[in-house]
Amino acid sequence: xxxxxxxxxxxxxxxxxxxxxxxxxxxxxxxxxxxxxxxxxxxxxxxxxxxxxxxxxxxxxxxxxxxxxxxxxxxxxxxxxxxxxxxxxxxxxxxxxxxxxxxxxxxxxxxxxxxxxxxxxxxxxxxxxxxxxxxxxxxxxxxxxxxxxxxxxxxxxxxxxxxxxxxxxxxxxxxxxxxxxxxxxxxxxxxxxxxxxxxxxxxxxxxxxxxxxxxxxxxxxxxxxxxxxxxxxxxxxxxxxxxxxxxxxxxxxxxxxxxxxxxxxxxxxxxxxxxxxxxxxxxx
Ligand SMILES: [Zn+2]
Numbered sequence: 001x002x003x004x005x006x007x008x009x010x011x012x013x014x015x016x017x018x019x020x021x022x023x024x025x026x027x028x029x030x031x032x033x034x035x036x037x038x039x040x041x042x043x044x045x046x047x048x049x050x051x052x053x054x055x056x057x058x059x060x061x062x063x064x065x066x067x068x069x070x071x072x073x074x075x076x077x078x079x080x081x082x083x084x085x086x087x088x089x090x091x092x093x094x095x096x097x098x099x100x101x102x103x104x105x106x107x108x109x110x111x112x113x114x115x116x117x118x119x120x121x122x123x124x125x126x127x128x129x130x131x132x133x134x135x136x137x138x139x140x141x142x143x144x145x146x147x148x149x150x151x152x153x154x155x156x157x158x159x160x161x162x163x164x165x166x167x168x169x170x171x172x173x174x175x176x177x178x179x180x181x182x183x184x185x186x187x188x189x190x191x192x193x194x195x196x197x198x199x200x201x202x203x204x205x206x207x208x209x210x211x212x213x214x215x216x217x218x219x220x221x222x223x224x225x226x227x228x229x230x231x232x233x234x235x236x237x238x239x240x241x242x243x244x245x246x247x248x249x250x251x252x253x254x255x256x257x258x259x260x261x262x263x264x265x266x267x268x269x270x271x272x273x274x275x276x277x278x279x280x281x282x283x284x
Contacts, residue, residue, distance in 0.1 A: 003070035006078040006100035007130040007169045009044050010203035010226045019221040019277030021209070022046035023270060024082060024231035026053055028065055029259055030238070030266075035069035037270030038077055042284055045274070046227060048080040049098075051089050059096035067099075075284065080132070082229070090120040100130035102172070106137040110158065117166040125167065132227075135162045136174030138207040141182035148176070156195045163200055170227060171196075172205040179208045180232055188216050190223055197224035205229070209273075210236075218279040230273055237269040238262060 013020045023034040025047055038045035047066045051059060063079060070077035080100040084090035085107070093101040103120040105113035117133040124131045136154030139146025146152060154173040163171060173196055175189045186208075196204060203226040209217070210233035217228065245251055245258045 002073045002076050004076040004078050006080050009076050009078045013226045014203050016282045017280055018282045019228050020044055021273040022048045022227050022229045031066050033266040034270050037267045038075050041271045041274045043274050044076040046078045046080055048082045050082045063096050063098050102132040104134045106134035114165050121167045130169045132170045133168035134172035135159050138174045139178050141178035141180050144183050146178045156199050160199050170203040170205050172207050177208040182211050186212055193223040214276045217276050221277055237266050241265045
């Protein structure tokens with residue numbers, strides 16, 4: 001019975017100097033392997049779902065499976081709805097009883113981002129649901145401009161105003177990170193991370209955590225970042241291991257056997273992220 005709130009889980013991580021992977025799941029297996037990794041590593045984890053995947057699985061179904069695994073776990077596991085780009089999607093997450101939702105107004109002009117985040121936060125908080133927001137804009141890793149143009153990065157003074165006015169519980173920041181595959185190795189702006197950590201008291205979130213080199217992830221944790229979204233690399237782990245399995249002709253057609261064969265490497269992948277994000281080897 002260890003379903004916990006994202007807010008509480010991240011407060012604990014921040015206090016004890018470790019980072020938490022937020023694993024983007026897409027089906028039963030991806031939820032199961034992530035939960036098993038947390039259990040084996042004996043560390044907290046966040047399971048999250050991108051609402052754009054609802055064409056494959058409705059929000060409520062993924063929420064229910066994730067919550068069931070979290071409740072059975074002996075370690076703290078939180079469940080979160082990723083990137084709601086408008087009010088309707090965020091509210092559909094509340095309707096599907098996600099205990100935490102992200103509202104991402106980062107592509108909007110500043111005042112509109114404040115207004116959208118505040119609107120979602122008022123509804124969510126009235127229902128006891130946590131809210132992650134985004135300021136600065138985390139773009140896509142295949143666009144070099146998104147990774148390097150500091151005009152898109154999070155401004156510390158604006159972040160203070162934003163958090164005060166919206167009541168967001170955690171903040172996704174743009175510091176040289178980006179979504180999906182990176183066109184070149186990211187170089188995080190650690191001075192900016194440290195400054196944001198200094199001026200804000202809520203947990204900081206790294207989107208685009210896939211393929212950021214281990215030493216930079218560890219350094220971001222030491223600068224005080226808490227939540228690290230992992231989507232691209234997790235899907236790649238499924239793909240690569242499935243491909244290897246079926247490269248063996250004798251496995252042809254054995255789809256269930258393939259799912260079983262994915263289990264160990266996918267669990268080990270998540271455990272490796274838990275480990276990298278815990279540079280000082282904190283133990284629960
Ligand atoms: Zn994101």
